[in-house]
Amino acid sequence: MSDDFEDTVNEIREYVQYQIDSGLRYALAPVVSDRLSPGRLDEIREQIGDCRRCKLSGSRTNIVFGEGDPDSRLMFIGEGPGRDEDIEGRPFVGRAGQLLTKMIAAMGLDRSRVYIANIVKCRPPKNRDPEDDEVIECIQFLDAQIAAIQPSVIVTLGRVAVKALLGFQAPMGKIRGQFYDRNGIPVMPTFHPSFLLRQGPNDRKYKGMAWEDLKQVMSLLNLPLGRGGE
Numbered sequence: 001m002s003d004d005f006e007d008t009v010n011e012i013r014e015y016v017q018y019q020i021d022s023g024l025r026y027a028l029a030p031v032v033s034d035r036l037s038p039g040r041l042d043e044i045r046e047q048i049g050d051c052r053r054c055k056l057s058g059s060r061t062n063i064v065f066g067e068g069d070p071d072s073r074l075m076f077i078g079e080g081p082g083r084d085e086d087i088e089g090r091p092f093v094g095r096a097g098q099l100l101t102k103m104i105a106a107m108g109l110d111r112s113r114v115y116i117a118n119i120v121k122c123r124p125p126k127n128r129d130p131e132d133d134e135v136i137e138c139i140q141f142l143d144a145q146i147a148a149i150q151p152s153v154i155v156t157l158g159r160v161a162v163k164a165l166l167g168f169q170a171p172m173g174k175i176r177g178q179f180y181d182r183n184g185i186p187v188m189p190t191f192h193p194s195f196l197l198r199q200g201p202n203d204r205k206y207k208g209m210a211w212e213d214l215k216q217v218m219s220l221l222n223l224p225l226g227r228g229g230e
């Protein structure tokens with residue numbers, strides 16, 4: 001066995017062991033690491049085609065690819081399309097999407113200046129969590145999008161996105177508020193906007209925590225602080 005091959009095998013073994021130690025129940029899809037040229041997002045969309053690679057294809061209306069600035073330094077990644085997104089074929093367009101748009105505006109940005117996508121591109125029935133086999137099939141496309149965009153920072157929205165991108169499961173209250181690494185890109189986990197909308201009397205408390213997370217992201221991006229969240 002050549003030294004190169006042995007090194008590669010050892011790296012893969014360490015990577016898989018790291019994921020097992022992190023509590024992951026499945027191995028993450030390989031990450032596309034090449035720097036992709038502008039326009040590559042169109043090619044990724046073409047590769048997805050009328051995708052039937054997982055069972056979510058059976059109940060979807062539209063594939064929700066993602067949208068925004070292909071040169072953005074900031075990506076938001078949620079778990080999957082809901083009813084409104086499935087109908088429109090666009091991410092975060094329902095009530096949760098309206099709140100996300102407000103959160104982005106509070107950062108001093110227009111929604112069109114960031115890129116928004118999900119872990120899976122087809123709506124899970126009754127808005128259930130995507131299942132492991134569905135994530136394994138679909139995340140290759142998100143990884144290709146991340147490689148094409150090369151954001152400076154990713155904000156994950158909710159625990160499903162954390163599990164799929166970072167490989168561990170924990171209550172959001174315990175893991176939010178600090179950056180993690182995903183192949184050299186800082187990742188800030190925060191609450192999903194639909195969770196924030198469900199909090200009733202606690203909503204200011206949780207929105208305040210989400211705003212603290214976003215302020216750290218603004219700081220990393222050198223965006224001016226001093227604007228307020230809700």
Ligand code: SF4
Nearest residue numbers: 051054057121122138
């Ligand atoms: S969720 Fe992803 S992998 Fe599954 S059918 Fe839709 S696009 Fe294909």
